[in-house]
Amino acid sequence: MLGVQARSMQSYYLYSKNNTIQPANFIGNKVAGILFENKIDHTTYFGGNIEYVQGIHMLPLLPHTPLVRTPDFVAEEWNTYFGNGRADEVVGGWKSILFGNYATIDPRGAYKFFSQPNFDPSWLDGGASLTWYLCYSAGEFLSCRLLVTPFPHSTRSTLTLAPFFHLRLPRDRRLSITVPMWCIQSVHTQR
Helix, strand or coil: CHHHHHHHHHHHCECCCCCCCCCHHHHCCCECCEECCCCEECCECCECCHHHHHHHHHCCCCCCHHHHCCHHHHHHHHHHHHCCCCHHHCCCCHHHHHHHHHCCCCHHHHHHHHHCCCCCHHHCCCCCCHHHHHHHHHHHHCCCEEEECCCCCCCEEEEEECCCEEEEEECCCCEEEECCHHHEEEEEEEC
16 A cells, blocks of 8 residues: 555655656656646645645655655755755744655754754644654664675674664674664774
């Protein structure tokens, strides 16, 4: 069911650069806005601010969100509308929606945003909590699969994962853990 939903959303509501369903002149909008039977209007019923139009398509933010809003799509949308500090200029609860969505492509950056000491509660949307956004961003840290195998001619391998783990592996051991690739600071081999 999620697969059908993801494909439908990616065809009719979320427009990545390789979308072939919608007219080419709509693809740059990245989302539909209001989709009628025979009309697409890149706006919302409650306003035309870009954070409203894009942000309403980011909700709800759930563990399966990256299946529907793929990292490639989120990166395209972020670079088009919110990158280069533009998201920092958004006020109110839409800011947390944007940075929650940002966790799909930069969980560390999103987590830093939500965990900053001067976090303003007015940045939270009314349907979520700071705890949810922190957990969601932290959970995105653990979104990739990594199989660590010691190097063939070493006595041990060391894998340093920032900021959480430092692992030493005996030569004959394998370890399978789940971490995002950006988290890897270094891999060292000692003979």
